[in-house]
Amino acid sequence: MAETYSKMAQYYDKIYAEKDYAAEVERLVAILGDGRGRRRSLLDVACGTGRHLESLRDSFDVEGLDICAEALDDARKRNPGVVFHVADMTNFDLGRTFDVVTCLFSSIGYVKTLDRLRAAVRSMAAHLNPEGVLVVEPWFTPGEWRPNTVHAVYIDEPELKIARVNTSLVEGRLSILEMHYLVGTPEGTEHLVERHELGLFEVDEMISAVEGEGLVVTYDREGLSGRGLYLGRKAGRRGR
Numbered sequence: 001m002a003e004t005y006s007k008m009a010q011y012y013d014k015i016y017a018e019k020d021y022a023a024e025v026e027r028l029v030a031i032l033g034d035g036r037g038r039r040r041s042l043l044d045v046a047c048g049t050g051r052h053l054e055s056l057r058d059s060f061d062v063e064g065l066d067i068c069a070e071a072l073d074d075a076r077k078r079n080p081g082v083v084f085h086v087a088d089m090t091n092f093d094l095g096r097t098f099d100v101v102t103c104l105f106s107s108i109g110y111v112k113t114l115d116r117l118r119a120a121v122r123s124m125a126a127h128l129n130p131e132g133v134l135v136v137e138p139w140f141t142p143g144e145w146r147p148n149t150v151h152a153v154y155i156d157e158p159e160l161k162i163a164r165v166n167t168s169l170v171e172g173r174l175s176i177l178e179m180h181y182l183v184g185t186p187e188g189t190e191h192l193v194e195r196h197e198l199g200l201f202e203v204d205e206m207i208s209a210v211e212g213e214g215l216v217v218t219y220d221r222e223g224l225s226g227r228g229l230y231l232g233r234k235a236g237r238r239g240r
């Protein structure tokens with residue numbers, strides 16, 4: 001996914017211009033409650049171009065991580081002074097821990113398989129402080145996914161036209177999104193194709209991956225954007 005994503009990374013924010021990151025962060029901050037007077041640390045895993053971090057950094061000391069270096073270039077421009085790590089969420093070690101670790105906008109789906117889901121949750125949970133919270137916004141469950149449906153997004157600016165069209169498909173427990181982009185600029189028009197494959201996990205599979213790391217799980221069916229939200233709280237006592 002990294003190399004295909006990187007081709008379109010420059011247009012990612014335009015494609016998702018309608019997504020209200022600030023409102024989602026407001027909901028997340030309300031869910032996480034106040035830090036009892038203490039400013040908390042937060043790692044956003046698969047942070048992409050850093051749009052959640054842009055708002056999260058008002059309330060937390062933040063760092064970001066993503067497998068795509070091009071997306072992190074944009075994240076750095078948007079969030080000067082914030083530390084970003086190029087790493088794979090299924091296997092990373094930053095040598096420090098955080099009060100909150102997030103993985104938002106269904107990025108967890110890119111792990112594709114249950115084994116890799118468990119590996120990603122293991123890596124993220126290993127970066128939690130005692131009493132820390134893991135927050136995972138899931139992709140669709142097998143029952144929610146609607147294969148053989150057609151979708152399109154259009155960008156219409158004076159010097160940039162994009163049509164992104166895809167037919168959503170399914171292969172076993174993988175959802176397949178083959179995104180066809182027609183990108184028109186004053187230099188010319190090109191056709192790019194990106195294949196995204198995301199694993200379809202059941203609610204109980206997500207819960208058991210988080211519980212398997214010893215975290216106490218809460219599942220909120222609505223979450224930040226209607227896709228649901230898993231919270232996994234680590235036991236123990238924070239140093240005071």
Ligand SMILES: C[S@@+](CC[C@H](N)C(=O)[O-])C[C@H]1O[C@@H](n2cnc3c(N)ncnc32)[C@H](O)[C@@H]1O
Nearest residue numbers: 046047048066067068087088089104105107110
């Ligand atoms: C849908 S985007 C979400 C980005 C960001 N969280 C947001 O809300 O805009 C999915 C992100 O997951 C990242 N990603 C995919 N596989 C990854 C992996 N194995 N490790 C880390 N990041 C990954 C992609 O590079 C991409 O930035």
